[in-house]
Amino acid sequence: MRKLSMDELNRKTIAEFIDAKKFPISVILENIRSAYNVGSVFRTADSFLIESMIITGYTATPPHKEIKKTALGAEDSVQWKYMKDTSEAIGFFRAQNYRVFAVEQASESLSLEQFNFGENEKISFIFGNEVSGVDEKTISLCDGCIEIPQFGVKHSLNVSVAAGIVLWQAVSSYILKLSANKI
Amino acid sequence: MRKLSMDELNRKTIAEFIDAKKFPISVILENIRSAYNVGSVFRTADSFLIESMIITGYTATPPHKEIKKTALGAEDSVQWKYMKDTSEAIGFFRAQNYRVFAVEQASESLSLEQFNFGENEKISFIFGNEVSGVDEKTISLCDGCIEIPQFGVKHSLNVSVAAGIVLWQAVSSYILKLSANKI
Numbered sequence: 532m533r534k535l536s537m538d539e540l541n542r543k544t545i546a547e548f549i550d551a552k553k554f555p556i557s558v559i560l561e562n563i564r565s566a567y568n569v570g571s572v573f574r575t576a577d578s579f580l581i582e583s584m585i586i587t588g589y590t591a592t593p594p595h596k597e598i599k600k601t602a603l604g605a606e607d608s609v610q611w612k613y614m615k616d617t618s619e620a621i622g623f624f625r626a627q628n629y630r631v632f633a634v635e636q637a638s639e640s641l642s643l644e645q646f647n648f649g650e651n652e653k654i655s656f657i658f659g660n661e662v663s664g665v666d667e668k669t670i671s672l673c674d675g676c677i678e679i680p681q682f683g684v685k686h687s688l689n690v691s692v693a694a695g696i697v698l699w700q701a702v703s704s705y706i707l708k709l710s711a712n713k714i
Numbered sequence: 715m716r717k718l719s720m721d722e723l724n725r726k727t728i729a730e731f732i733d734a735k736k737f738p739i740s741v742i743l744e745n746i747r748s749a750y751n752v753g754s755v756f757r758t759a760d761s762f763l764i765e766s767m768i769i770t771g772y773t774a775t776p777p778h779k780e781i782k783k784t785a786l787g788a789e790d791s792v793q794w795k796y797m798k799d800t801s802e803a804i805g806f807f808r809a810q811n812y813r814v815f816a817v818e819q820a821s822e823s824l825s826l827e828q829f830n831f832g833e834n835e836k837i838s839f840i841f842g843n844e845v846s847g848v849d850e851k852t853i854s855l856c857d858g859c860i861e862i863p864q865f866g867v868k869h870s871l872n873v874s875v876a877a878g879i880v881l882w883q884a885v886s887s888y889i890l891k892l893s894a895n896k897i
Binding site: 532533534535540541542543544545547548551571574575577578579580601603604605608635636637638639640643644664665667670671673675676679680681682683684685686687688689691692693694695696699700703706707 | 715716717718723724725726727728730731734754757758760761762763784786787788791818819820821822823826827847848850853854856858859862863864865866867868869870871872874875876877878879882883885886889890
């Protein structure tokens with residue numbers, strides 16, 4: 532085994548990224564306090580070829596020094612918009628036939644390992660504030676909650692780590708269905 | 715749907731965490747530059763009830779102000795040791811019948827969505843430096859490389875996000891096998 536060189540990674544140019552067919556997955560970031568976390572989600576969204584991202588509430592938007600520091604340029608490849616109200620973002624994705632899920636520890640939530648892509652499904656995931664989570668009002672507008680099961684003393688993950696985990700679950704579910712010709 | 719209260723989360727005390735049966739998963743952190751990343755991996759390792767963590771090379775160890783800031787107390791629940799050489803950490807886990815995998819973009823790597831727990835399997839994952847990745851020498855000592863497939867302009871994830879993704883894949887594979895009575 533040997534590490535791949537930069538040339539072997541087949542990295543896309545920004546133009547190629549924008550043109551590429553994306554995974555049918557989008558993200559809403561609601562009232563995220565740390566711009567570093569926003570940048571880190573951009574970086575993950577780029578890696579996983581996510582369709583688009585909507586930034587809501589008081590979440591910082593590019594151009595922003597701290598976002599740039601953790602996004603490492605992914606704020607230029609990933610398509611994003613700002614909308615003040617999360618309800619507007621939910622409406623925007625619903626109009627494109629996305630189902631919308633809040634990522635939250637909630638009653639009647641679906642445990643993440645049970646999440647699988649359905650045929651022709653498009654999913655939008657909402658990640659909320661680092662301390663208070665997704666707003667109750669936002670949750671009431673969603674198709675459901677998805678929960679990352681947790682077993683420790685904290686029951687709390689960094690929001691950019693949680694986004695990485697949920698986006699990976701969705702992308703990997705999609706890849707497995709694609710490779711089994713089920714999509 | 716409503717968010718769960720703190721009381722409903724069934725969070726363990728540190729004593730309960732230490733006594734709890736863990737997932738048969740361990741972590742090696744090799745030459746991680748940012749102590750914030752180390753703290754974030756502690757937080758994830760706590761959430762996912764990881765067996766233990768070995769910190770190697772110049773990676774910062776607790777007690778450390780920046781680790782504390784992102785670990786939020788998880789540095790007191792997760793069992794960890796420091797060893798200078800990663801080879802020693804690999805030997806330590808091998809002696810306990812762990813298979814050891816580097817998380818790296820490498821030739822002949824296993825793509826993460828293909829990773830599943832085998833019966834009675836114990837796995838240790840090595841995460842390397844933010845810029846240069848896992849050392850080539852370390853890779854040569856491993857049972858293999860596991861790669862998070864990436865599709866964007868960067869082909870690079872934050873190391874604490876990568877650790878969250880890989881640990882989730884392992885934990886969720888274990889949970890699914892447990893629930894199907896295959897473990």
